[in-house]
Amino acid sequence: MSELMRTQxxxxxxxxxxxxxxxxxxxxxxxxxxxxxPQFFKxxxxxxxxxxxxxxxxxxxxxxxxxxxxxxxxEVEEAAERQRRQGDCLNGPGEVMVELAELVxxxxxxxxxxxxxxxxxDATTTCVTVARAATGKRKILVAKxxxxxxxxxCSPSLLGVTAEDRAHLIYYIFNDIQTLEAAVRExxxxxxxIVVSAxxxxxxxxxxxxxxxxxxxxxxxxxxxxxxxxxDEVRAGFRLDMAGSWEPLGVRPDLAAWSKAIANGYAxxxxxxxxxxRKAASQVFVTGSFWAGAVSMAAAVATLNVVRRDNxxxxxARLGQMLRDGLETRSRQFxxxxxxxxxxxxxxxxxxxxxxxxxGSAFCNAALAKGVYFHPKHNMFLCAAHTQAxxxxxxxxxxxxxxxxxxxxxxx
Amino acid sequence: MSELMRTQxxxxxxxxxxxxxxxxxxxxxxxxxxxxxPQFFKxxxxxxxxxxxxxxxxxxxxxxxxxxxxxxxxEVEEAAERQRRQGDCLNGPGEVMVELAELVxxxxxxxxxxxxxxxxxDATTTCVTVARAATGKRKILVAKxxxxxxxxxCSPSLLGVTAEDRAHLIYYIFNDIQTLEAAVRExxxxxxxIVVSAxxxxxxxxxxxxxxxxxxxxxxxxxxxxxxxxxDEVRAGFRLDMAGSWEPLGVRPDLAAWSKAIANGYAxxxxxxxxxxRKAASQVFVTGSFWAGAVSMAAAVATLNVVRRDNxxxxxARLGQMLRDGLETRSRQFxxxxxxxxxxxxxxxxxxxxxxxxxGSAFCNAALAKGVYFHPKHNMFLCAAHTQAxxxxxxxxxxxxxxxxxxxxxxx
Numbered sequence: 001m002s003e004l005m006r007t008q009x010x011x012x013x014x015x016x017x018x019x020x021x022x023x024x025x026x027x028x029x030x031x032x033x034x035x036x037x038p039q040f041f042k043x044x045x046x047x048x049x050x051x052x053x054x055x056x057x058x059x060x061x062x063x064x065x066x067x068x069x070x071x072x073x074x075e076v077e078e079a080a081e082r083q084r085r086q087g088d089c090l091n092g093p094g095e096v097m098v099e100l101a102e103l104v105x106x107x108x109x110x111x112x113x114x115x116x117x118x119x120x121x122d123a124t125t126t127c128v129t130v131a132r133a134a135t136g137k138r139k140i141l142v143a144k145x146x147x148x149x150x151x152x153x154c155s156p157s158l159l160g161v162t163a164e165d166r167a168h169l170i171y172y173i174f175n176d177i178q179t180l181e182a183a184v185r186e187x188x189x190x191x192x193x194i195v196v197s198a199x200x201x202x203x204x205x206x207x208x209x210x211x212x213x214x215x216x217x218x219x220x221x222x223x224x225x226x227x228x229x230x231x232d233e234v235r236a237g238f239r240l241d242m243a244g245s246w247e248p249l250g251v252r253p254d255l256a257a258w259s260k261a262i263a264n265g266y267a268x269x270x271x272x273x274x275x276x277x278r279k280a281a282s283q284v285f286v287t288g289s290f291w292a293g294a295v296s297m298a299a300a301v302a303t304l305n306v307v308r309r310d311n312x313x314x315x316x317a318r319l320g321q322m323l324r325d326g327l328e329t330r331s332r333q334f335x336x337x338x339x340x341x342x343x344x345x346x347x348x349x350x351x352x353x354x355x356x357x358x359x360g361s362a363f364c365n366a367a368l369a370k371g372v373y374f375h376p377k378h379n380m381f382l383c384a385a386h387t388q389a390x391x392x393x394x395x396x397x398x399x400x401x402x403x404x405x406x407x408x409x410x411x412x
Numbered sequence: 413m414s415e416l417m418r419t420q421x422x423x424x425x426x427x428x429x430x431x432x433x434x435x436x437x438x439x440x441x442x443x444x445x446x447x448x449x450p451q452f453f454k455x456x457x458x459x460x461x462x463x464x465x466x467x468x469x470x471x472x473x474x475x476x477x478x479x480x481x482x483x484x485x486x487e488v489e490e491a492a493e494r495q496r497r498q499g500d501c502l503n504g505p506g507e508v509m510v511e512l513a514e515l516v517x518x519x520x521x522x523x524x525x526x527x528x529x530x531x532x533x534d535a536t537t538t539c540v541t542v543a544r545a546a547t548g549k550r551k552i553l554v555a556k557x558x559x560x561x562x563x564x565x566c567s568p569s570l571l572g573v574t575a576e577d578r579a580h581l582i583y584y585i586f587n588d589i590q591t592l593e594a595a596v597r598e599x600x601x602x603x604x605x606i607v608v609s610a611x612x613x614x615x616x617x618x619x620x621x622x623x624x625x626x627x628x629x630x631x632x633x634x635x636x637x638x639x640x641x642x643x644d645e646v647r648a649g650f651r652l653d654m655a656g657s658w659e660p661l662g663v664r665p666d667l668a669a670w671s672k673a674i675a676n677g678y679a680x681x682x683x684x685x686x687x688x689x690r691k692a693a694s695q696v697f698v699t700g701s702f703w704a705g706a707v708s709m710a711a712a713v714a715t716l717n718v719v720r721r722d723n724x725x726x727x728x729a730r731l732g733q734m735l736r737d738g739l740e741t742r743s744r745q746f747x748x749x750x751x752x753x754x755x756x757x758x759x760x761x762x763x764x765x766x767x768x769x770x771x772g773s774a775f776c777n778a779a780l781a782k783g784v785y786f787h788p789k790h791n792m793f794l795c796a797a798h799t800q801a802x803x804x805x806x807x808x809x810x811x812x813x814x815x816x817x818x819x820x821x822x823x824x
Contacts, residue, residue, distance in 0.1 A: 028505070028699070040505060040506060041504050091471060094464070101428065102430075105431045113431055113432060118531055155698075160541035164577070164579040168576065285438065289532055
């Protein structure tokens with residue numbers, strides 16, 4: 001680890017501890033990462049990050065999703081700056097809201113309408129509320145272990161959550177039609193919605209793409225139950241398929257939640273829906289002080305235009321496959337057994353026989369010291385600013401990582 | 413109304429209707445305003461707004477709160493731009509998070525710690541979750557009719573909301589100690605928190621400042637019940653008192669929710685809390701993809717520094733009192749009877765004998781045609797960029813408004 005300076009990071013952590021509970025909150029808390037990882041960052045350019053000590057990383061977390069095209073993407077920044085000179089948070093939306101809504105409806109396969117918010121959790125919560133309003137029913141089916149946000153109805157933690165917050169959730173297992181059918185039966189005539197993630201991207205587990213049978217069953221069961229099929233695209237949206245992650249499966253949801261990558265790092269989320277839910281969506285009360293902010297919408301217009309023009313998902317898939325192939329080859333060279341899962345654009349790498357993630361941590365710590373930011377448990381993210389040279393850098397760093405894992409084994 | 417062009421606004425509404433349910437959502441929906449009001453805006457500078465047709469307004473809604481110092485405030489924009497050149501949404505916060513947290517803790521009377529989010533609703537929901545986590549109890553007392561956000565536990569609409577979402581709410585009446593005591597009794601040994609707004613700012617009602625007796629009773633009852641006193645500062649924060657809206661009452665909350673004005677229009681919210689809640693705040697899981705965004709934090713640092721240096725609340729109070737006095741005089745000249753309530757910085761103007769707000773609407777429509785943006789039902793907002801000349805313009809426009817109300821009466 002000696003390559004990494006940590007002076008500033010350590011000093012900032014000490015200051016932060018005093019004024020922020022445990023120094024940081026949520027998924028970006030460095031305490032959840034291997035010990036070499038920094039908490040504080042100074043700068044981002046393209047697919048490269050610098051921490052507060054000036055250490056440089058080729059970054060495969062991409063802000064945990066938002067960085068889709070690269071930091072400071074010129075077209076996105078120009079569009080945002082043009083809007084900023086006019087105005088951002090006014091007494092109503094700008095023309096750009098209409099442009100963005102038209103673009104979203106034109107881009108997303110199932111979308112007859114859209115509305116905009118700030119957090120991914122805003123979007124998933126609104127989908128549930130709209131489904132309940134439209135159906136007059138209450139039960140919501142969610143996959144066990146799936147992440148749909150960080151408020152009481154869906155938070156992965158039960159601390160501060162009451163039993164009533166989850167009273168109308170029924171759980172099924174992703175890709176398991178029998179459990180989905182059982183959950184539908186349990187909901188009876190009170191089924192409001194089935195919530196599915198674009199794919200199974202649970203923390204610490206092998207990722208799993210939906211089978212076509214599962215996707216079709218979800219669609220069929222929602223239809224049969226006069227319920228809404230809600231697709232949570234917050235994490236995967238715009239990386240797998242521009243028109244929606246389930247488009248290649250030929251299955252379209254009734255409602256979908258989008259955020260993270262939609263505006264290349266500007267705070268924005270969106271709900272998309274089909275016509276039968278339009279009236280309910282206009283009747284529920286959902287709002288926020290900054291939801292009409294025009295700058296993030298201008299950034300989203302530019303982002304989606306680039307995604308479409310450049311076929312960003314295809315580029316990410318190529319880069320991701322290059323990374324995946326290289327990791328496979330190198331892991332074998334070091335006699336280290338890994339499991340790679342999930343779409344290549346959002347790769348997950350887990351080590352065999354690694355219940356406490358000590359191998360994953362050793363791998364990541366060693367790669368970090370060589371200037372590459374991986375994650376030991378969570379799916380990672382490619383961005384369009386990554387280059388073949390970045391992938392080569394990543395694979396060099398990975399050799400150090402695999403060597404560290406091999407050394408763990410040899411010393412055991 | 414003939415002074416106002418509406419061509420672009422009408423065209424955009426027609427386009428929006430197709431791709432956004434009812435053309436807009438939430439509190440910024442123009443359908444909730446008198447008919448002359450535009451939906452779409454082009455530009456903001458200081459305390460002035462231009463709609464998409466180029467009509468210019470002296471604006472007394474200030475984006476419904478966020479515009480505290482004026483649009484494009486040079487110090488805020490410079491700080492934001494400096495941070496933007498480095499990075500915004502990275503794999504963790506920047507140094508600016510620590511600077512902002514230190515500044516918030518130094519500024520806010522009760523604050524031992526803080527954490528940052530995006531929406532006001534994020535902050536109120538987190539306060540409730542932290543209170544429950546810290547106390548191990550469930551009941552939350554809220555004032556009847558108070559607005560604390562737009563998610564199922566607190567939304568003003570019950571559409572799409574289940575009974576269980578409100579299972580642990582108990583209602584009291586603001587400023588009514590007896591009802592608060594009764595609610596505390598009802599909660600029994602399950603009282604987690606008492607939620608209070610900075611003042612009673614319910615839509616369509618006379619605004620009401622908290623009495624000192626009520627504030628002290630809320631504090632005493634929370635203490636006696638080993639519960640948290642939560643102050644919702646989302647709407648009033650930084651306009652009434654820099655250190656917290658209840659500081660002049662000598663009553664400090666355990667938790668407070670902040671948003672709207674905190675970053676002068678950049679999307680940000682914050683929770684502040686006292687030490688006994690620090691551990692619980694570090695243990696609950698609350699997070700969002702954009703919550704560590706550094707640009708909005710840089711804007712907040714600049715905003716709070718200006719608020720402190722320039723004593724912005726005092727300036728807003730002077731300007732607001734000037735507006736209030738002028739409206740009082742002019743309403744009398746026209747023989748129109750109005751009720752002005754709330755703090756001068758956030759004035760509310762209601763008309764006597766106006767159950768359907770037709771007088772308020774006539775007043776606002778006429779003032780709008782003269783280039784002044786008032787609201788007929790909701791509290792309004794002053795910003796520090798407003799000038800005495802703007803107040804004079806507002807009072808001239810108000811004369812047209814009062815004339816319109818007088819004409820309603822005379823034609824009745």
